[in-house]
Amino acid sequence: MRKAKRPARDGRGVSGHxxxxxxxxxxxxxxxxxxxxxxxxxxxxxxxEALDLLCDLGGxxxxxxxxxxxxxxxxxxxxxxxxxxxxxxRASLATALVAWSVLAGLGLVFDQLTQQQPVxxxxxxxxxxxxxxxxxxxxxxxxxxxxxxxxxxxLMLRRARRxxxxxDTVYLLMPALAPAGFLACLVILARFGRHPHGVGPWWFxxxxxxxxxxxxxxxxGPALALRRLRPRGPAVRLAAITxxxxxxxxxxxxxxxxxxxxxxxLWARGFAAYHQAGPITIYLALVTAAGAVAAISTGRGARAAxxxxxxx
Amino acid sequence: MAEELDRWADPPLLVLxxxxxxPRHGYAIIQDVAQTMGVHLSAGTLYAVISRLEARGLIEPxxxxxxxxxxxxxxxGAEELAQQTERMRQVxxxxxxRLSARPGMAGA
Numbered sequence: 001m002r003k004a005k006r007p008a009r010d011g012r013g014v015s016g017h018x019x020x021x022x023x024x025x026x027x028x029x030x031x032x033x034x035x036x037x038x039x040x041x042x043x044x045x046x047x048x049e050a051l052d053l054l055c056d057l058g059g060x061x062x063x064x065x066x067x068x069x070x071x072x073x074x075x076x077x078x079x080x081x082x083x084x085x086x087x088x089x090r091a092s093l094a095t096a097l098v099a100w101s102v103l104a105g106l107g108l109v110f111d112q113l114t115q116q117q118p119v120x121x122x123x124x125x126x127x128x129x130x131x132x133x134x135x136x137x138x139x140x141x142x143x144x145x146x147x148x149x150x151x152x153x154x155l156m157l158r159r160a161r162r163x164x165x166x167x168d169t170v171y172l173l174m175p176a177l178a179p180a181g182f183l184a185c186l187v188i189l190a191r192f193g194r195h196p197h198g199v200g201p202w203w204f205x206x207x208x209x210x211x212x213x214x215x216x217x218x219x220x221g222p223a224l225a226l227r228r229l230r231p232r233g234p235a236v237r238l239a240a241i242t243x244x245x246x247x248x249x250x251x252x253x254x255x256x257x258x259x260x261x262x263x264x265x266l267w268a269r270g271f272a273a274y275h276q277a278g279p280i281t282i283y284l285a286l287v288t289a290a291g292a293v294a295a296i297s298t299g300r301g302a303r304a305a306x307x308x309x310x311x312x
Numbered sequence: 313m314a315e316e317l318d319r320w321a322d323p324p325l326l327v328l329x330x331x332x333x334x335p336r337h338g339y340a341i342i343q344d345v346a347q348t349m350g351v352h353l354s355a356g357t358l359y360a361v362i363s364r365l366e367a368r369g370l371i372e373p374x375x376x377x378x379x380x381x382x383x384x385x386x387x388x389g390a391e392e393l394a395q396q397t398e399r400m401r402q403v404x405x406x407x408x409x410r411l412s413a414r415p416g417m418a419g420a
């Protein structure tokens with residue numbers, strides 16, 4: 001192989017070794033933002049190196065963009081050496097939990113805008129069946145997730161109490177605290193935000209945003225506790241497998257909601273605003289994105305859970 | 313493994329080739345590949361390749377020198393690189409032989 005003709009800049013040799021460490025300037029926001037897109041395990045391993053490289057390359061939007069673009073495969077196919085088997089399950093569980101919560105939140109919005117309306121549109125068999133499938137799959141998904149995650153939740157709660165970690169205890173209680181906060185919002189709305197024909201549109205938008213914030217907080221709490229407490233063993237494996245089943249049933253519920261939405265736009269034209277393409281397009285995009293993330297994460301977690309144990 | 317390496321296209325081979333003679337860190341790999349092989353690797357491509365090669369045990373990180381962490385090729389990586397370059401050499405040999413047999417390309 002032909003050697004490089006000139007040494008690298010900054011006084012380094014061909015191999016680029018520096019003679020002495022130099023103080024590290026703060027990396028530009030763009031570079032840090034690009035690296036923030038990577039999975040936590042990737043960042044823990046490569047972030048500083050990549051920041052140093054960007055600094056050497058002189059930064060710039062192109063370098064940051066190349067790193068940002070490569071964050072997608074780092075999420076879809078995370079390098080296995082960065083995680084042990086338990087670590088892969090934990091990372092997948094955390095991601096799947098957040099994605100499942102988004103899907104559940106979208107499902108609740110769908111339910112509120114369709115089945116919970118005071119006046120129902122003229123029915124069609126497809127819409128009716130879709131509603132029924134949605135209701136059953138939504139409930140079953142929640143039950144599977146709760147049943148599968150309960151042993152892991154109890155394990156982490158015991159560990160948090162043993163370590164006297166108030167922060168982890170709060171994280172683990174977020175699935176109860178966040179909905180309680182949301183219910184408090186509902187009470188405030190019921191008192192001050194009444195509209196002659198129900199809830200006003202602005203209040204409904206605010207309520208929806210508050211609901212998604214509560215769902216995100218409820219999912220983020222256990223996800224952070226998973227990262228900090230690093231549980232392992234059969235409880236993690238059970239949660240990884242059951243979360244895949246919960247996501248599969250939630251995807252069935254989401255598919256049923258999409259069929260019902262399409263049915264409403266076809267067979268209930270002129271009733272309410274079901275014929276408008278905008279809302280259903282946004283709903284479809286959000287369901288597809290969250291569903292893809294949930295399916296990929298739980299698939300990865302279930303594969304790790306079903307693989308032969310290595311160093312659990 | 314050879315088929316898998318093929319699917320990664322060129323950058324992994326370029327990085328392995330860059331590390332074949334001595335350890336290098338990221339910036340030095342980019343410089344070396346650009347100067348000796350005429351290919352510019354972006355930062356995103358480089359770290360995607362490094363993480364994959366490291367996961368497959370073809371390269372390994374060394375202790376950091378200053379703020380930078382050099383990488384070196386492993387014995388498995390060197391063997392893989394040798395197999396790939398042999399395949400490339402065979403393909404190049406056949407291609408050159410057949411091109412030179414074409415009318416008007418005797419000098420190819």
